[in-house]
Amino acid sequence: MATVFADAHDPDTPTIEAAASSVAGKVAVPEAESATEKKPNPAVSKAVAFAKGLIAPTLGILGFLALWAVLAPQVDTSLGALPGPVEVFEQGIALTEEWSAAKEAEGQFYADQDARNASAIASGNPGGVREFSYAGPPTFLDQIFTSLKTVALGFILATLVAVPIGLAAGLSPKFNAAINPLIQIMKPVSPLAWLPIVTMVISAMITSADPLLPKAFVISALVVMLCSLWPTLINTAVGTASIDKDLLAVGRVLKLGTFAKLTKLVLPASLPYIFTGMRLSLGVGWMVLIAAEMLAQNPGLGKFVWDEFQNGSSQSLARIMFAVVVIGFIGFGLDRIMMSLQGLVSKNRTI
Template identity: 75%
Template sequence: MATAILKNIEDSTAATSEPNSAKSIAAEAEASSSDAAEPSKPSFLQSKFVEELGPRMKAFLVPVFGILAFLALWAALAPTVDTSLGNLPGPVQVGEQGVALYQEWSATQADKAAFYEAQEARNAAAIAAGTPVQEFEYAGAPTFLDQIWTSLKTVALGFFLATLFAVPIGLICGLSKTVNAAINPLVQIMKPVSPLAWLPIVTMVISATITSPDPTLPKAFVISAIVVMLCSLWPTLINTTVGAASIDRDLLNVGRVLRLGWFAKLTRLILPSALPYIFTGMRLSLGVGWMVLIAAEMLAQNPGLGKFVWDEFQNGSSQSLARIMFAVIVIGLIGFMLDRIMMYLQTLVAKNRTI
């Protein structure tokens, strides 16, 4: 009897526990499904801001790391290199000479201002006394920053002349196979000629042409600009020819159907299609012109960065090597900035061009 009662109690307990366990399993399944259905909030490391910041920081930090590694290697190896002017200067010594060059420019500017102030006072006294007034130009030696400005003006004139000649000739060569066949051999012959070979020819021609004692532009300035033009026009000429020759012939046929004049066809069809090629050639020409200019100024002793480098080399002081290395860095930075400017102009024109 007792055994039967105990058995009944155990059966009832098992019967009640089975539904409860089934219910708990179902509740856990529902909870897990609801958790899966609800989107989890992204952490900070998974946020869109960090995803966008990662490539940007990488693009910024990798070049910075490369520059710092180069400076560290330079600073470590410089003391081990002996030259006729002493050990090779490290980054710190080169930077110090850069600061010294700026200080020299500041001192020269102060002297120049004092010179013109004194001249104005002297002229005012001369006017009051009724004596003739005399005007003089400041005759101080050009500073490093003055040399930079001179080189920039020279390369700008040479680049402008090169573009002025290269683009029209390139368009004609691209549109006419006959003209291209006639000019291409001359281009291939003249293109590899060094600026050192052009310089004596240009010097003699310009000296015979400009005979005025007080010309509008100094002879040395014109000589350097012409040498830059002769050496830098070829990339623009070749790329313009390729761009004009690659124009879709259907566009030209449309121009014939619409009876467009040559100027309208040039400005509405040919130039917009050839602009990417033209600007690529101009970027290459500007880089070549900047390199050529330094060599021309150094050899011809024309004012500019090339002359500054050569003068420091001839000077042979303990600071000369550091100044030359600082000038080399400045030359490279200016060349880089000129290329970035041309790239920006190319992007700007490409966005606004229409065919």
């Protein structure tokens, strides 16, 4: 009996154990797989977040364009109805085509000139060789580049003036107290007030018939400088004054010279403030530039807007509005560039 019981019981034991292990395996494997499936993909998450972030701005832009298209025909001006988005876009295409045609005319001009000079040399008349520069009117894209060069020069001059003065003001409370009233008085002065003064000074200084830089270009750049240096100066002074005093004490203990203290302690600690001021200064300079170019007749975007206003054709208003859109996009792009540089400097600073 015992033998029979044992024989009947032994075959069942591995069967039960195998079934238990099989069931455990079936339960455990899906749990591991489900844990793997629930883990989010970082790239997908970033793409989804980016797409969601674009929804609101896109809806805002589309709503603005729709409102513009509906209300524009209802506004009558001396040049006709206010142009809508479609008319403005068409004038943008027309300005691009004008630039392409002007480039073709310029290329043909130089090709004809080279052919004439080659023919003069071949006929034994080297004295007949003449080199002339193309004197066609600037196109819209040419005026964009002129404005960018003008604001770049004014911004660089403003930075070169503002940063040293701001560092000195931040390091010396007495110097800061001395120049603070001047800053508060000069900072709100309009570019329209600076322009006559700068024009008279530059006209007295530049008397050459063929100067290195055009007089209108220099006048516009200096007006940009005078109006845009204040944010950089103030932020540099604030950043320098807020440096940890223990850090300056370490410099004194190490007996660092003035130049070493500036380059190794003060500048690295103040860079985020300096770049914040430079970002604000560039924005101010870009706004000031258009008014300066209008009055100084520097061949940039400001002069384009003024010439179209004086022209008074049926397309002038649409062209002016297209220029306004371009000015806004360029200003936005310049701000993004400075913001990226600011983030890069803040990330890589050593103090």
